[in-house]
Amino acid sequence: MGKGRLEAFSDGVIAIIITIMVLELKTPSGHSLDALRAVTPVFLSYVLSFVFVGIYWNNHHHLFQAAHRVNGLILWANLHLLFWLSLMPFVTGWLAETHFAAWPVSLYGIVLLLTGCAYFILSRLLIAHHGPDSPLATALGRDVKARTSLVFYVVAIALSFISSWMACGLYVAVAIFWLIPDRRIERAVGRGSD
């Protein structure tokens, strides 16, 4: 089975998720700078979630560049990833409206954790489908980077009840950590096409 429609559908869903989050940015009530300032927490949480969804699109793009074919199970693993990702607008909204309270901050981490797990499952299924000697398998290896982020999310979830700001700091750290594109796959794909 070709990967074309899986990519197109994922692009569509991720494009919508990343864009409808902006609907949470309600028009300020008033035309002054103060009215605008009240929107700051919503804006900050929008930036954070935009970056996270952008990271997932980026990684999804890299992952399927190295993958060549899919099966029914992979279609569902991909929908599973999109499901958790689709909860981002909801948790982002709660985060912003409660001004980064403990439960919303921890729920944000739980959704990030489950999205991370879904991405991990998807990548393992792709490796299983392409074989342990495929460029994809070599490129991802044991995927220490993905495993490390999952640990960070768990720590942040626990931290959110002590200090929600430290938990948010951890989310920002993971985001910066992933902003650097996954050169492993670029390199492996380059090598594979040599």
Next chain:
Amino acid sequence: MGKGRLEAFSDGVIAIIITIMVLELKTPSGHSLDALRAVTPVFLSYVLSFVFVGIYWNNHHHLFQAAHRVNGLILWANLHLLFWLSLMPFVTGWLAETHFAAWPVSLYGIVLLLTGCAYFILSRLLIAHHGPDSPLATALGRDVKARTSLVFYVVAIALSFISSWMACGLYVAVAIFWLIPDRRIERAVGRGSD
């Protein structure tokens, strides 16, 4: 006529349907766990509808993998399917807000039934267009699986006035029943390309 744009347009519409349902998940009023708990029925109905829309995307993907060309009638049969599918966010919202009351549960089933019929019409038109000896026709056969689900929907619609939970149980059963990808087509496509 090629199938490229029909697939792209359907991917777009289904991606939007599956994602705007999350807008029904309104931010909880408060930052406590109790405030979050109040969202549970909305969340459960979102999961159910996400799975159903996912199933339709999956089956649509499989169906058009085996199909190679379309005509004007098939374009409209596809739009007809998208029309009923587009009512999912509406019926899901009503289901959730009324906490699974009788009429909303039965309307949910009616929309599922009409979507199922639309899918059935679309698949029959594709078979007619590709001929009775095409891999598509062989793969789908009499399509007992699709016909059985239609019967399940009718039973659930009737049941919803006796016990809305039993009706919902039937919807969940049909969803699980379809979660297993349609290997018939995968196999037939594989055979066709041999």
Next chain:
Amino acid sequence: MGKGRLEAFSDGVIAIIITIMVLELKTPSGHSLDALRAVTPVFLSYVLSFVFVGIYWNNHHHLFQAAHRVNGLILWANLHLLFWLSLMPFVTGWLAETHFAAWPVSLYGIVLLLTGCAYFILSRLLIAHHGPDSPLATALGRDVKARTSLVFYVVAIALSFISSWMACGLYVAVAIFWLIPDRRIERAVGRGSD
């Protein structure tokens, strides 16, 4: 210039237009059949607009099947078409909420008229770009069908102040008139590829 991205972008915009109209279908207040019945005018106007947007997607699909290349002017003519089409959710909402009052019904016709004009301009620019002897030019000819619908819209706009139901009847008539796919292009494309 290739037509690939123009088609992809138009598919995206039309998919969103056709789907966000369903957001006008607000959850009924109550779980009875009466509560659902109150949604009827919104549902009817949704069906009408879904069919109109579906017709435009269908015709756009046919038009660009016969077209092979575009230029900067055609990109803007296409955006012009998408602009008027993007007002459909707005006029549909007004139509429904005022229960088909005179001004909303006439504004609906005005938007249909301007969308029709934009489509006509787009098709003429495509003919000019492909030459008067291209399959596209032969297929469309003087395009009596498109011209006739424009006249119908003008009549309906005038009628809406006498009887808004007669005006709506005319809209339905035009919709039925266009539901039959444009076989002229299918035939011409078929001939062109012989």
Next chain:
Amino acid sequence: MGKGRLEAFSDGVIAIIITIMVLELKTPSGHSLDALRAVTPVFLSYVLSFVFVGIYWNNHHHLFQAAHRVNGLILWANLHLLFWLSLMPFVTGWLAETHFAAWPVSLYGIVLLLTGCAYFILSRLLIAHHGPDSPLATALGRDVKARTSLVFYVVAIALSFISSWMACGLYVAVAIFWLIPDRRIERAVGRGSD
């Protein structure tokens, strides 16, 4: 790395941005012409923003027609452009609801300025990736047009506190200035393929 998914994802995001702005056009309260007239400022700001987003799609389309490959940095530069563009619905809504007050008009300019800068960064990165002798580099040159618009935005932002109408006039001027498609790239691509 191919540019296919970057184009598809950008098309998706831009299609959603351009379309959800219409959700700001709330149904008029009443069925008279006066009720409709109250929507005028929202409509005007919608037209302005539709044209600006349309310009960006158009230029993006031209830019990537001349580009052939991308890297991880370009993916992020593109997401950076989409981020500022995604704020258009928010600033458009504020502009409209405050009837073009000073701060909203200046914020509109700030978002346009940052979107312009993001586009400029993206185009420079693409030139760096394709080499200084590529058709893309020759076509864009020093890009006086893009630089001039940035100056115009800065002037308009300052002007908005003296006269918000003059600032809006400048935005309209820039929009008209860009409505003419970028023939430099069309010519260079034509020359490159000779």
